[in-house]
Amino acid sequence: MIKFENVSKSYKGEKFALEDINIDIKKGEFVFLVGSSGAGKSTFIKLLLKEESPTTGRIIINDIDTTELSRRKIPKLRRSMGVVFQDFRLLPNKTVYENIAFAMEITGNKAKDIRRKVPTILSMVGLSDKAKSYPSELSGGEQQRVGIARAIINNPALLIADEPTGNLDPKNATEIMKLLKDINNRGTTVLVATHAKDQVDKMMQRVIALDHGKLVRDVERGLYNDAK
Numbered sequence: 001m002i003k004f005e006n007v008s009k010s011y012k013g014e015k016f017a018l019e020d021i022n023i024d025i026k027k028g029e030f031v032f033l034v035g036s037s038g039a040g041k042s043t044f045i046k047l048l049l050k051e052e053s054p055t056t057g058r059i060i061i062n063d064i065d066t067t068e069l070s071r072r073k074i075p076k077l078r079r080s081m082g083v084v085f086q087d088f089r090l091l092p093n094k095t096v097y098e099n100i101a102f103a104m105e106i107t108g109n110k111a112k113d114i115r116r117k118v119p120t121i122l123s124m125v126g127l128s129d130k131a132k133s134y135p136s137e138l139s140g141g142e143q144q145r146v147g148i149a150r151a152i153i154n155n156p157a158l159l160i161a162d163e164p165t166g167n168l169d170p171k172n173a174t175e176i177m178k179l180l181k182d183i184n185n186r187g188t189t190v191l192v193a194t195h196a197k198d199q200v201d202k203m204m205q206r207v208i209a210l211d212h213g214k215l216v217r218d219v220e221r222g223l224y225n226d227a228k
C-alpha cells in the first residue's frame, strides 16, 4: 500500500532530512515510526501527504506513483488518508458532532449519510454522550477521540497519526493507542509517528526507526529501542 523506493529529501539543498529510504507497508499493517526530534518523521508524513516531494526516489501509494501525480489529482490522494495531530486541531466554535459532520460536508456527502454516520462513529470512539459539547469542554483524551473520529469518518485506507499522544497523560495515551489499534483491527492501515517509548513497547507492533534521516531499524513486533 505504501512503498518508498530510494527516497531522499533535502530542503533547499541542505543536508538530507531523509536519506535513501526503502520501505514497504502492506494494507492492514500497524506501524510505529520512531526517532528523536529532527530524525525525519514529519518529513516522512509530509511526503506521504504530498505536502513535500522527494528530492530523489519514488513514493508509491495504492499502486500510484505519487511522485508523478498531477496537481489536480492530489486532493483525491489526500482523501484516501486521514490525519490525526498532536494538538487535535478541532474547530473551537463547532460542537463535537459538528466537527465530525464538517469533515463529511466538505467532501460532498449527503445530509442523510452524515446524519446516519456521525452517531455511529461517535459511539465507536466512546463519545456518544458528548455530541453537543464544544472542544473546550472536553479533556485532552476526549478531544483526541474527536480528532480520530474526524480522521476516519470518510473511510480512509490509511490513518496517519503524528505524535497523537504527545499532549496526553499516560492513561489517556494508552486509551488512544488502543483506539488506533481497534481501528486497525477493522482493516485500516495505521501509521503512528511518536516519541512515546512506553506506548510503543506496550503495543509490540512493527517499528520503523529513523535517525538523522536514515532508516536504522525495521522490525516486526519491535520495541522503541533495540532489545539488547
Ligand SMILES: Nc1ncnc2c1ncn2[C@@H]1O[C@H](COP(=O)(O)OP(=O)(O)OP(=O)(O)O)[C@@H](O)[C@H]1O
Binding pocket: 011, 012, 014, 016, 017, 035, 036, 037, 038, 039, 040, 041, 042, 043, 044
Ligand atoms: N521546511 C524545512 N526547511 C528546511 N529544513 C527542514 C524543514 N523541515 C524540516 N527540516 C529539517 O529536516 C530534518 C528533519 O526534520 P523533521 O521535522 O522531519 O524531523 P522530526 O523527526 O519530525 O522531528 P520532530 O519529532 O521534532 O517533529 C531536520 O534537520 C529539520 O531541521
